[in-house]
Amino acid sequence: MGWSSQQSVRLHLEMEILSRYFPTFFLKDSIIPGHAVIEGSLRSNAGSEYVVRLHVPADLPNSVPIVEVVSPALRDRFGHSLIDLGTSYPMHLLKPENGVVRICHYSASHWSPNITFSKVLLKIRAWIEAYEGHLDSGYAIDHYLPHMEA
């Protein structure tokens, strides 16, 4: 089974919005739902590049997409790999898989099909600024980014 017709329409819409706001992002589609990824780079205010991968959920748009920072390999101010932190509340991280950092952006209880990937990437963009703030100051990421009320 490939994407349903509604999902194809939605995927098209997502890519159209991304082409406006995040033009480096492109779709690596798969006929298997849930195996498509959207990849591109985000540049921080300080000019650093981050390669970000968003996994298109099999039940698009009904669940939270997994978002990973593929490169560079992220370390905290003290030199520890962010992967080794595992699930981290202060750093807004989910359990990493396949050796890649996963960002906690929207929680399941805050998700709705009206949230587009563009909005998700905006949150990742904010996470990146907070991450760089952490590298400067040593404050945890949630010093810069408020958590969503559970």
Added chain:
Amino acid sequence: MTPLVYVLEEQVRDLLSQTGDIRLVDGVAYGFDDWTVFHAYTGKPVSTPSGHICPCVAIRSDAAGFVDEESLMVQVRRRLDPDGLPIVVLIAGTGVGGSPSCRALILTDEGVAGADTRYVPRRSELFSRNTGLLETSALAEKKVVIVGLGSGGSPVALELARAGVGKFTLIDFDRLELGNISRHVCGVNDLGRYKTLAVRDQVLQKNPFAEVSTMEANVNQSLNQVEDVVAASDLLIVASDNDQSRFNLNQMSLNNNKVALYGRAITRAAGGDVLRVRPWKGPCYNCVFSSGLIDGREEELSQKRQALAVLPAYVEEDKINAMIQVGLSSDIAPIANMLTKMALVELSRGIETGMSTVDEDLVSDFYVWANRREEAYANWPRMGFKWTHPSILRWYAARVDRDPDCLVCGGHLEAEPAT
């Protein structure tokens, strides 16, 4: 008292339709109340039986209607070692006018005693009291899908069975645990069982002729299978406890033009709401969710699994345990009841029934209920004697419109699917 033996008319008919040599058939019986009442089966019971098990044998009388009781009893004693239990002996025959008849004897150490027999009637008699209010014959052909067989969904399944709805698909992957029992239609006898299978047995207790299929599956992981079931149904009832499954079911209801009803309790069951989605005609689940009228955060979290599913992965265990909020069964009951009424209205559409004036009243697609002046209803005035103010323990219709910007049913879609 004379012992009373209940038998399924269908099983007696089956026995009588057998040809060939007359021989003893092994069945099973369940006794109650010091062996004064028995439920006897010549074959497999249709639903999970209760009572104390005891042996049962059945035989059909010969063409002349003759049975030599004395030799029969010798035969039975030779066949069975009752180990102190009574043996129910059924003798089926054809009565005047060709209708089946069945006699029952109870064989104990003390001897043989006659018993009164009663048939568990066929469909025509079971729901006779509802005739006129609901076209039970029409509802018997109606098929509902119920997702979520917890404290909300299980009473809806049972009420619909009582009303004569004949076909069910029950979907849930959860099992009954100790903590569920007080709010669930099933009891300790069903501990550890899949809720679907336990509720199926309860439905069959109300309507042995219902066709009940079950899916022990997570909707979010079995999208295609669930959508097939939705496509083949008349109505979708959603009493599941997570938003992701509701978003997925909403899409299925729209894809297949099936009316869906969504019911839920909010925090600590302080209240709840019921939403009807008429695909492409009214607001969809996402339209209402996005309007803020339904808020995922207010959802009642009654189980740890449910909390784990919606809370960020880094929330500590203590906090999760503190967030598990359990309302009373009586707080859930009004919401289940409203779901049932709305389901009966939808299923009765196009059929001449007593539900048509209710249909005229239920013009809104969204209804709100408050159990207590707490949480979202904390500022409501006390009920007192006023009819004109919002009050607990009453239903309120809310106007919700379809959102033209809804990314699920809104204008970005080129065309609505044809039915």
